[in-house]
Amino acid sequence: MTLDEARKILQAEVIVGSQLQDINVDVGCGADLMSDVLAFAKTGALLLTGLTNLQVVRTGEMANIVGICFVRGKRPPQETIELARENALPLLATELRMFESCGRLYRNGLRGCSERTG
Amino acid sequence: MSSRKDIKVNPGAKTTKTQEMVYEMKVCDVMTTDVITVQAKDRMSSLRDLFRKNRISGVPVLDGERPVGLVSLEDFIKWLADKQDDCPTEEKMTGEVVYVYQDEPLVLAISSFERSGLGRFPVIDGDTGRLVGILTKGDVIEGLLKKLEIDYQDKETRSDRPRPLFTDLEADDKTLTFQYAVKGHDLKQAGTSSSRLKRTLSRLGMHPDVVRRVVIASYEAEMNLVIFTEGGNIRTRIREGEVLVQVEDSGPGIFDVKKALEPGYSTAPDWVRKLGFGAGMGLVNIRKCADRFDIWSRPGRGTVLKATFFTDEDSYETGRLGKYARSGSGISHGKPQKRGDRRLCKRPA
Numbered sequence: 001m002t003l004d005e006a007r008k009i010l011q012a013e014v015i016v017g018s019q020l021q022d023i024n025v026d027v028g029c030g031a032d033l034m035s036d037v038l039a040f041a042k043t044g045a046l047l048l049t050g051l052t053n054l055q056v057v058r059t060g061e062m063a064n065i066v067g068i069c070f071v072r073g074k075r076p077p078q079e080t081i082e083l084a085r086e087n088a089l090p091l092l093a094t095e096l097r098m099f100e101s102c103g104r105l106y107r108n109g110l111r112g113c114s115e116r117t118g
Numbered sequence: 119m120s121s122r123k124d125i126k127v128n129p130g131a132k133t134t135k136t137q138e139m140v141y142e143m144k145v146c147d148v149m150t151t152d153v154i155t156v157q158a159k160d161r162m163s164s165l166r167d168l169f170r171k172n173r174i175s176g177v178p179v180l181d182g183e184r185p186v187g188l189v190s191l192e193d194f195i196k197w198l199a200d201k202q203d204d205c206p207t208e209e210k211m212t213g214e215v216v217y218v219y220q221d222e223p224l225v226l227a228i229s230s231f232e233r234s235g236l237g238r239f240p241v242i243d244g245d246t247g248r249l250v251g252i253l254t255k256g257d258v259i260e261g262l263l264k265k266l267e268i269d270y271q272d273k274e275t276r277s278d279r280p281r282p283l284f285t286d287l288e289a290d291d292k293t294l295t296f297q298y299a300v301k302g303h304d305l306k307q308a309g310t311s312s313s314r315l316k317r318t319l320s321r322l323g324m325h326p327d328v329v330r331r332v333v334i335a336s337y338e339a340e341m342n343l344v345i346f347t348e349g350g351n352i353r354t355r356i357r358e359g360e361v362l363v364q365v366e367d368s369g370p371g372i373f374d375v376k377k378a379l380e381p382g383y384s385t386a387p388d389w390v391r392k393l394g395f396g397a398g399m400g401l402v403n404i405r406k407c408a409d410r411f412d413i414w415s416r417p418g419r420g421t422v423l424k425a426t427f428f429t430d431e432d433s434y435e436t437g438r439l440g441k442y443a444r445s446g447s448g449i450s451h452g453k454p455q456k457r458g459d460r461r462l463c464k465r466p467a
Binding site: 033051055 | 305306308309312313316326327330333334337338341392393394395397399400402403406
């Protein structure tokens with residue numbers, strides 16, 4: 001699905017990257033632990049997280065994440081937004097909780113990162 | 119992406135041959151093994167001849183075989199000047215001595231010279247606690263010169279070989295090295311080195327999967343430097359077929375490396391967990407990403423981590439499959455090394 005389709009499913013707002021909404025999202029990953037994202041996320045994943053600091057964007061950059069959606073109504077600080085802009089990494093924000101967010105995306109056909117990646 | 123600043127390879131970031139050697143060599147490669155010692159119960163007066171005959175300026179004090187201190191020429195002169203009783207050396211020695219381990223990477227010992235301002239370190243075996251040598255700045259310089267000579271001769275001989283190997287030699291010379299300094303406790307900057315590394319590797323045309331593995335490992339290591347240390351260096355050496363990432367710091371060291379490599383084992387404080395790290399997955403992730411993994415650490419001495427990544431499609435495949443078999447535990451933890459390294463511990467005659 002495209003990032004824009006995911007955004008609609010999550011009723012999310014775009015914080016960074018409104019021009020990047022036609023990016024293809026291959027898989028989804030939900031985690032608040034960045035080491036887990038680094039260990040288990042796949043290239044091309046959309047990351048759902050409740051964490052909003054700089055390290056989320058850095059992690060996204062290293063793990064080839066194509067977009068980040070903050071859950072539970074969290075809004076990132078300015079420095080996170082700026083770094084995401086610099087890296088052309090789209091940021092979304094939804095009021096939904098983590099479980100609902102993942103559930104909705106999965107129901108609509110987005111797969112998980114269950115295969116081991118490296 | 120175009121808004122990013124262009125990465126420039128800073129000439130200062132290039133590493134010299136000598137720098138590379140201090141990362142590869144160990145203390146035991148250069149130390150003096152023939153150490154003159156005194157016993158803790160020996161009298162101070164016995165030092166007079168010892169210092170004069172051997173032209174040394176300090177001597178380790180042993181209790182049996184266990185090192186307990188160091189008496190310097192200065193200590194001796196002070197004792198003479200104060201006209202004190204002929205007491206045992208243990209009463210006048212400096213008890214708080216900085217030791218180095220024989221299997222410790224030379225780079226850490228060199229930074230100890232810089233930090234402490236001391237002229238010599240007793241070298242001990244991490245397992246037995248026994249004194250095995252002494253290391254002075256002179257030993258380091260002599261060791262490096264010898265090694266340079268050996269390397270030089272090595273190359274000379276190799277260039278005599280027939281043509282097929284000659285291409286190997288050329289490939290061997292195609293080495294790119296980058297170094298990034300990482301500041302400790304600087305959360306804003308955490309990750310910038312790995313970010314720069316990622317851009318550099320991508321620009322060199324490396325396969326995205328390899329780049330991803332390298333930078334995930336380097337980022338985890340960078341976070342460790344930021345979280346646990348006062349700072350350190352990430353050195354990356356790119357050669358035909360492989361990328362080597364070496365991450366080094368000079369403190370505080372890992373208390374139990376074996377445990378630190380268990381998934382979920384963490385000594386990180388709460389503020390680290392708030393960043394999404396510190397859940398005891400860092401080293402585990404690095405090992406998982408790398409084709410070869412090695413870590414040396416000692417409390418109070420620092421940590422040197424080496425992760426190698428194969429970049430060829432072929433070795434990339436076999437590397438992934440066979441990595442656990444080949445890399446062993448990957449733990450040094452100050453213990454005598456596997457076969458290959460032990461060989462290095464013998465001083466060239």
